[in-house]
Amino acid sequence: MYDVKTFNAIAQSGLDTFRNDFEINKTDDPDAYLIRSVNLLEADFPQSLKTIVRAGAGVNNIPLDRVTEKGIAVFNTPGSNANAVKELIVALMIATKRNLFEAHQYSDEHTEADVSQRTEKDKTKFNGTELAGKKIAVIGLGHVGSLVANAALGLGMKVIGYDPYLSANAAWRINNKVKRVDTIKKAVKSADFVTIHVPKNEETIGLISTPEINEMKDGAVLFNYSRVGIVDNKAAVKAIRNQKINHYCTDFGEPIIADNPKITITPHIGGSTLEAESNGAIQGANTVMDYLQNGDTTNCVNLPNMQVAFETAFRITVIHQNVPNMVGQISTQLANRQINIENMANAAKDKVAYTIVDVNDLNQDDAEDLIHHLNSIPEVYRVRLIKHQ
Numbered sequence: 001m002y003d004v005k006t007f008n009a010i011a012q013s014g015l016d017t018f019r020n021d022f023e024i025n026k027t028d029d030p031d032a033y034l035i036r037s038v039n040l041l042e043a044d045f046p047q048s049l050k051t052i053v054r055a056g057a058g059v060n061n062i063p064l065d066r067v068t069e070k071g072i073a074v075f076n077t078p079g080s081n082a083n084a085v086k087e088l089i090v091a092l093m094i095a096t097k098r099n100l101f102e103a104h105q106y107s108d109e110h111t112e113a114d115v116s117q118r119t120e121k122d123k124t125k126f127n128g129t130e131l132a133g134k135k136i137a138v139i140g141l142g143h144v145g146s147l148v149a150n151a152a153l154g155l156g157m158k159v160i161g162y163d164p165y166l167s168a169n170a171a172w173r174i175n176n177k178v179k180r181v182d183t184i185k186k187a188v189k190s191a192d193f194v195t196i197h198v199p200k201n202e203e204t205i206g207l208i209s210t211p212e213i214n215e216m217k218d219g220a221v222l223f224n225y226s227r228v229g230i231v232d233n234k235a236a237v238k239a240i241r242n243q244k245i246n247h248y249c250t251d252f253g254e255p256i257i258a259d260n261p262k263i264t265i266t267p268h269i270g271g272s273t274l275e276a277e278s279n280g281a282i283q284g285a286n287t288v289m290d291y292l293q294n295g296d297t298t299n300c301v302n303l304p305n306m307q308v309a310f311e312t313a314f315r316i317t318v319i320h321q322n323v324p325n326m327v328g329q330i331s332t333q334l335a336n337r338q339i340n341i342e343n344m345a346n347a348a349k350d351k352v353a354y355t356i357v358d359v360n361d362l363n364q365d366d367a368e369d370l371i372h373h374l375n376s377i378p379e380v381y382r383v384r385l386i387k388h389q
């Protein structure tokens with residue numbers, strides 16, 4: 001039996017995906033966390049915890065270095081909520097350019113009998129512009145950015161994209177009419193809209209600040225549906241004051257941007273649709289089961305991605321430092337006990353490596369002794385023994 005602890009609202013469809021040998025929220029010593037945006041940066045983690053699966057995209061709420069050294073594999077569910085974010089960006093482009101927020105407020109404030117006469121007189125205040133022919137810069141062309149770029153083309157817009165780390169898979173998804181450039185400044189130059197869809201990390205904090213904003217068209221609209229801090233909010237407020245930016249919409253409130261009629265703050269709802277929550281929860285549940293029962297690391301963010309067919313009676317998985325002679329030390333421990341290796345795979349990602357060893361003949365005593373000795377290798381973070389289901 002495996003135990004899973006959930007944080008945040010995990011869709012029932014995801015919880016229903018777990019097979020009978022998984023229990024949810026029954027213990028304080030779970031094998032897996034299934035989470036959304038809960039902040040785990042300062043959390044302590046139980047020794048029992050083998051994996052944290054983020055139903056969604058961003059993993060900046062997880063202390064990746066610390067959990068890696070504890071041998072905890074971290075996964076996300078790429079693309080599960082991308083369409084939800086895309087649709088919100090489209091809605092916000094229309095809402096800002098057709099003055100929907102102001103027009104709604106006007107109607108709210110004029111509910112008296114004269115409203116029909118005033119409407120015809122006042123409506124010119126809310127004249128808008130159309131999206132067709134306007135230019136949007138999309139910064140980050142991954143799951144969300146590629147959908148936004150393609151949707152904008154579909155609306156008749158000109159699309160400029162910037163993503164220096166674009167994966168081959170993402171590149172396939174992007175319409176070839178999206179013009180790619182090699183600097184942010186080139187991307188945002190004379191853009192009517194700038195939208196940013198990158199992970200939050202040391203490199204992306206402050207990615208959009210005064211120098212980038214100065215390149216945009218006067219009256220541009222800026223979106224930050226990625227994370228707080230990726231757009232420098234101080235610079236955004238200044239740009240609104242100077243009328244360089246006409247409107248700034250973000251999913252992440254901060255005191256500095258509060259109470260500004262030209263700033264629309266939504267309460268982190270980019271991925272909050274029934275469909276996205278269900279996609280993420282189902283994908284997340286399958287990821288938990290696959291890692292715990294097979295040791296596969298598809299969509300792992302802190303270990304190399306490995307899928308190895310599990311065709312033997314037992315699988316030993318080892319998370320360890322990416323240093324010389326680890327495979328040698330691991331196989332020596334098996335050879336010392338006359339255990340034949342049927343299949344072995346090893347891969348590395350940055351400073352971490354993952355080794356999968358498949359065996360058939362392993363008795364209980366050998367297994368305990370082997371796991372103990374493998375765990376005693378100083379560069380090893382965690383060893384697991386998985387019995388074929």
Ligand SMILES: NC(=O)C1=CN([C@@H]2O[C@H](COP(=O)(O)OP(=O)(O)OC[C@H]3O[C@@H](n4cnc5c(N)ncnc54)[C@H](O)[C@@H]3O)[C@@H](O)[C@H]2O)C=CC1
Pocket residue numbers: 056057058059078079081082085139140141142143144145162163164165166167170197198199200203204225226227251268269270271272
């Ligand atoms: N508001 C919300 O509810 C949601 C927010 N997000 C945020 O959006 C981010 C992106 O989500 P996805 O598109 O699903 O992730 P993704 O991983 O599919 O795409 C991110 C893209 O950013 C690119 N990138 C990385 N560093 C960059 C840089 N310095 N400059 C330009 N591009 C860079 C990567 O190459 C990748 O193509 C997430 O990390 C998360 O923080 C995602 C979903 C929902």
Ligand SMILES: O=C(O)C(=O)COP(=O)(O)O
Pocket residue numbers: 008036037038055056057058059081268270271272
């Ligand atoms: O997937 C992401 O990165 C998001 O920001 C969505 O967060 P949530 O699952 O709504 O807490």
